[in-house]
Amino acid sequence: MSTLADNLNALEARIRDAAQAAGRDPASVKLLAVSKTKPASAIRELHAAGACDIGENYLQEALGKQAELADLPLTWHFIGPIQSNKTRAIAEHFDWVHAVDRLKIAQRLSEQRPAGREPLNICLQVNVSGEASKSGCSPHELPALAEAVKALPGVRLRGLMAIPEPTEDRAAQEQAFAQLRELLERLDPALDTLSMGMSHDLEAAIAQGATWVRIGTALFGARDYGPV
Template sequence: MSTIAENIAKVRARIREAAHASGRDFAAVGLLAVSKTQSADAVRQAHAEGVRYFGENYLQEALAKQDELSDLDLIWHFIGPIQSNKTKLIAENFQWVHSVDRLKVAERLAAQRPAHLPALNVCLQVNVSGEASKSGCTPQELPALAQAVTQLPQLKLRGLMTIPEPTEDAAEQHAAFARLRALRDNLQLDLDTLSMGMSHDLEAAIAEGATWVRVGTALFGARDYGPR
């Protein structure tokens, strides 16, 4: 097996073990392969191992990759910060957006989603750790934002996403993910998605109810952040 194939097998085993340990169905946890800075060939290799869902942070890189891989049945998720001048291309070219954190962006995505396409699946990004450097609405802002987004055409609010402050402390990992789950439950909306957990903390995220884990390094290896 190639390195990517071996890595995918290892990550799937981790997901399966974490789901089993927490009494959850393995099939309820989606593997979102974070392919930012990775080549189209790397995505093709992952697809050959049955990976279908790919997350991208950088719009122009993602669009080039989508064009090169148009022969494959891939589902593209936008997971990076969203600039207002990028919403049209995101609305036209992705099936999911995990990083909506303000109403202006949601309104633009709704207005710019082509009418012939299904509603765009969106998650609201919440800054559960209160880090100034992180995107995301505050927990206090979330209820009003969620209510407003549910009223927008061509968007389907699926759930919440977070990128908590990195820590190796398992208790702190669990606490951050539990906060996001509680925020979703307290909204009392019909939401089925928690996008949380990455290569280093996916076990804690799964234990707390993650339905998407966003895994890059553990699948593809270290990223190359060269000139873009």
């Protein structure tokens, strides 16, 4: 049975190969370990193997893990949908937020970021596939939202995030990721972050400029959501 260290090494090799195939420096692509439903012990094991950036979708679960792992120098990323009543805890306990899709949430994160902390890094989620069920602002709404967020104190707009409609078609994968890259390029050349690509499509995402790939299943195995 492969260990988390083995999985991490294999993923780092995939990232390196994909970056080199795209003519990119492998160091320009970072791995975000998505640990939702996995225990704090697994994150500790992964950290021992060299991972430092941890992504969580569920706030209460994440806060428990953060308390248990307070001795480790981890960078915490909130990547799930954000409800208004969760913004204070997110602003207080995370370093990055990858899924801001409306101004109200950005304003609350700005207001609730503790004084003295570094600005909270924010990515705006864009619905590049146009799915009615998918979170994210529309490409049309993006410029106004980005300008408003850039003016807020306590947060720093870093770039864009997307979760395109799943497909095994490499050309379709790249088309969706290219759309996000082009939106970023038109928005502001100073923005440096494209959070896109998961276990099944990270090669296509890296080919189109991903700087964060969000990996859960390929690292930790299938998720256990418990009894339904």
